[in-house]
Amino acid sequence: MPETKYKKTEDFNEWYNEIVELADLCDKRYPIKGMNVWRPYGWKVMNHIDRLIREQMDATNHQEVSFPLLIPESSFQKEADHIEGFGSEVYWITHAGANKLEERWLLRPTSETAMYPMFSLWIRSHTDLPLKTYQIVNTFRYETKQTRAFIRVREIHFFEAHTCHVDFEDAEQQIREDKEIAGRLLKKLCLPYLFCKRPDWDKFAGAHYTISIDVLMPSFRTLQLGSIHQYRDNFSKPYEISYETETGKHVYCHQTTYGMSERILGALIGIHGDNKGLVIPPEVAPIQVVIIPIIFKGKEGPVMKACEVIEKELADAGLRVHLDAREITPGNKYYDWELKGVPLRIEIGPKDVEKKAVVIVRRDTSEKHSISQKEAKQQVLSQLDTIAATLYANAQKLLDEHVYRLQTAEEVQEKKGIIELPWCGTEDCALEIENLLDGNTLGEPVEDTTTKASACPVCGKPAKTWMRYAKTY
Amino acid sequence: MPETKYKKTEDFNEWYNEIVELADLCDKRYPIKGMNVWRPYGWKVMNHIDRLIREQMDATNHQEVSFPLLIPESSFQKEADHIEGFGSEVYWITHAGANKLEERWLLRPTSETAMYPMFSLWIRSHTDLPLKTYQIVNTFRYETKQTRAFIRVREIHFFEAHTCHVDFEDAEQQIREDKEIAGRLLKKLCLPYLFCKRPDWDKFAGAHYTISIDVLMPSFRTLQLGSIHQYRDNFSKPYEISYETETGKHVYCHQTTYGMSERILGALIGIHGDNKGLVIPPEVAPIQVVIIPIIFKGKEGPVMKACEVIEKELADAGLRVHLDAREITPGNKYYDWELKGVPLRIEIGPKDVEKKAVVIVRRDTSEKHSISQKEAKQQVLSQLDTIAATLYANAQKLLDEHVYRLQTAEEVQEKKGIIELPWCGTEDCALEIENLLDGNTLGEPVEDTTTKASACPVCGKPAKTWMRYAKTY
Numbered sequence: 001m002p003e004t005k006y007k008k009t010e011d012f013n014e015w016y017n018e019i020v021e022l023a024d025l026c027d028k029r030y031p032i033k034g035m036n037v038w039r040p041y042g043w044k045v046m047n048h049i050d051r052l053i054r055e056q057m058d059a060t061n062h063q064e065v066s067f068p069l070l071i072p073e074s075s076f077q078k079e080a081d082h083i084e085g086f087g088s089e090v091y092w093i094t095h096a097g098a099n100k101l102e103e104r105w106l107l108r109p110t111s112e113t114a115m116y117p118m119f120s121l122w123i124r125s126h127t128d129l130p131l132k133t134y135q136i137v138n139t140f141r142y143e144t145k146q147t148r149a150f151i152r153v154r155e156i157h158f159f160e161a162h163t164c165h166v167d168f169e170d171a172e173q174q175i176r177e178d179k180e181i182a183g184r185l186l187k188k189l190c191l192p193y194l195f196c197k198r199p200d201w202d203k204f205a206g207a208h209y210t211i212s213i214d215v216l217m218p219s220f221r222t223l224q225l226g227s228i229h230q231y232r233d234n235f236s237k238p239y240e241i242s243y244e245t246e247t248g249k250h251v252y253c254h255q256t257t258y259g260m261s262e263r264i265l266g267a268l269i270g271i272h273g274d275n276k277g278l279v280i281p282p283e284v285a286p287i288q289v290v291i292i293p294i295i296f297k298g299k300e301g302p303v304m305k306a307c308e309v310i311e312k313e314l315a316d317a318g319l320r321v322h323l324d325a326r327e328i329t330p331g332n333k334y335y336d337w338e339l340k341g342v343p344l345r346i347e348i349g350p351k352d353v354e355k356k357a358v359v360i361v362r363r364d365t366s367e368k369h370s371i372s373q374k375e376a377k378q379q380v381l382s383q384l385d386t387i388a389a390t391l392y393a394n395a396q397k398l399l400d401e402h403v404y405r406l407q408t409a410e411e412v413q414e415k416k417g418i419i420e421l422p423w424c425g426t427e428d429c430a431l432e433i434e435n436l437l438d439g440n441t442l443g444e445p446v447e448d449t450t451t452k453a454s455a456c457p458v459c460g461k462p463a464k465t466w467m468r469y470a471k472t473y
Numbered sequence: 474m475p476e477t478k479y480k481k482t483e484d485f486n487e488w489y490n491e492i493v494e495l496a497d498l499c500d501k502r503y504p505i506k507g508m509n510v511w512r513p514y515g516w517k518v519m520n521h522i523d524r525l526i527r528e529q530m531d532a533t534n535h536q537e538v539s540f541p542l543l544i545p546e547s548s549f550q551k552e553a554d555h556i557e558g559f560g561s562e563v564y565w566i567t568h569a570g571a572n573k574l575e576e577r578w579l580l581r582p583t584s585e586t587a588m589y590p591m592f593s594l595w596i597r598s599h600t601d602l603p604l605k606t607y608q609i610v611n612t613f614r615y616e617t618k619q620t621r622a623f624i625r626v627r628e629i630h631f632f633e634a635h636t637c638h639v640d641f642e643d644a645e646q647q648i649r650e651d652k653e654i655a656g657r658l659l660k661k662l663c664l665p666y667l668f669c670k671r672p673d674w675d676k677f678a679g680a681h682y683t684i685s686i687d688v689l690m691p692s693f694r695t696l697q698l699g700s701i702h703q704y705r706d707n708f709s710k711p712y713e714i715s716y717e718t719e720t721g722k723h724v725y726c727h728q729t730t731y732g733m734s735e736r737i738l739g740a741l742i743g744i745h746g747d748n749k750g751l752v753i754p755p756e757v758a759p760i761q762v763v764i765i766p767i768i769f770k771g772k773e774g775p776v777m778k779a780c781e782v783i784e785k786e787l788a789d790a791g792l793r794v795h796l797d798a799r800e801i802t803p804g805n806k807y808y809d810w811e812l813k814g815v816p817l818r819i820e821i822g823p824k825d826v827e828k829k830a831v832v833i834v835r836r837d838t839s840e841k842h843s844i845s846q847k848e849a850k851q852q853v854l855s856q857l858d859t860i861a862a863t864l865y866a867n868a869q870k871l872l873d874e875h876v877y878r879l880q881t882a883e884e885v886q887e888k889k890g891i892i893e894l895p896w897c898g899t900e901d902c903a904l905e906i907e908n909l910l911d912g913n914t915l916g917e918p919v920e921d922t923t924t925k926a927s928a929c930p931v932c933g934k935p936a937k938t939w940m941r942y943a944k945t946y
Contacts, residue, residue: 038539040536090570097615142570
């Protein structure tokens, strides 16, 4: 089988770019840099990811809404930290036709400042709470760093959940639910992750605290897929989102947000793919099983019939199945569907028909089995589960083998991946480690208190906690 | 049952606004006029409409894509008529953060100028044709007229199909397919429509010809839901979209577009609704059947159980069913779900349980029947079909009774609806009729040549065709 020009383990970045293009995920030649065209296949995969997100959000009683893209400058400017954080990366609309607007409008970089003036109208009483909403939209940020498909773009496809609560504890409960949602969602995508509580100087603009959701890419850089934010009443005060309690008092809401972007797709490509192309987890594969007839021209009858029987049986079982009847060689078909990452391939030739058998080939391991037609459906279903489990296990191994819990800065040498070191709690000491690693501070491990951090490797003072560092995208 | 403050037949416009607000479809209080917030229920209905569109487009081998929102001014300016048509109604981005952009970007008013530079890269050979793509996105137009929810807004949710063909005839074939798609789609939405070939002075900017898809609202104004355009090679020349024929010649493509907007939802509300609220066609109703237990507190057991059995049975049959177990009176529940337009209501009380019966109530006619539990599923399925047929028939009656095929201008007096008059083919004579009717030229009837038009009622010259006029939204 032909392989990619660049190899995943040798030149990950070029391999990634090659895959994105060959597998027809997006076209980067659009005349505005960092704003890419979603090609049909890439958009299908993203739609399946969105479907999983909707399932999770709906199952947890979030209501889907859709807010306007444009935000008046006056709405944007109500929360001071937020403006400071986003002001330099928003796009401004100044004119409509030939007319200058009375007030500038900006394209949402995220929707707090679009939603919260409306939440202020929607919420009156404690009976209106909790308010749990989400939307799946595109958002816009003026990126000055080098762009990369799905990973660093200027028009970003993402979901954002926004919730309002009676108090801090109810908002904390929401954050626990968000973490569970992330867990269930990323499990289906075969992506193990880490939650990191970001340091104060690097939290979301306006947040009380921020938890990032990070995965480790095979380049040993981490990729932040999304984040969960506790806002406390930082936004509800300037946006006047308050409610009347049962006893008639007026109280500000506590708020949270939770969002993840198309970087999920970037992670899928990078973590699961190989030198033959994509490997798509069965849950989000546009085609889960491709059936390839092995025929000599003019002798199609019995083979095509056997293919169609299996196709119908699998489709009836709810699987996304495709019978590739194109008039090209089977080898060319294998190449195409391996590139596109279809998890399972079924081959049926004249001899298989005689034996009432089919050949089943796993995309992830290339393992090939002949099985009886009778057990095909059951085998396909169980093989898809096995593929998902294998993808997850491989990604978990990559992560596990590249998280280093160390005590001193000396041990850091040559370690590729995520470094955990004791931390005294000061920004200066964390920045010193960043310099040493030529990396970034990810944040404190969340829910991981198994070993106690001793002394800060920089200042030597007692450590308050562990701190994670890595090279990042 | 309480009714709307404004009555549909007395004050259609105010009734429409009231329904949109009460039924929780959108919130018009967003601080930019004409950019509304989709509330959860309205967004659900729109998503069901989008689902039907995707089904139709996928079944006709259109590929879904997603193009960037922003278009560089230089891409926009390649087709002269197009700029002239849209230049005054686009929004301009001039700054990113504090930086002035080197070139201005605009928000898509429609995506020709975003897509066609890419089509020029995608299409090389006759084997790449036909190219059939579509996307479902929001588009932006600076409306100066009075805005109205779903009918005249500045951020418009819509789908747009763009196709490229080897020649004019293949593009014509696409237009025939588009008309069939419109027919199937609008049938499911119980919306009869007219195709009108727009006059030359009012066709889409850059088109060879334009067919509009119009419905008649109960205010006797027509609402244009969308349009189908034949571009010939008007765009392919400036955007250099050409292909190599089998004999090695380089030829420009012929192109078509087809689009419909959230006005579909506006038409649903206006045409099917009544003084109790929305009436949603079963195909797109977020809830198709609502089950209401009639119980006295403390005696829920057998009634709730009967409700749950029916709920499961209907859900298993693929219906969108909701059991309303809230602790409010049945009357309040009736009110809520009538307002929301749920097509069928099932009521189950202690006596029904004894009789092994359920009461089934149609939203459109308020007809009430007691049926046995056994036949409930079959009855629900057939009643939903009957409701859809009735909604369609009522709308067809409204349309049929208000299309007037006349010969002279005198006959026009007091006629409310759509006027068809003979037309000589000149703009002046059509505009004269527009003045007389205080209305607009819709276009020539498409595929309707049953009666021959005689003399133009304005200039008296022989008529070339019929021309339709109406007051429009």
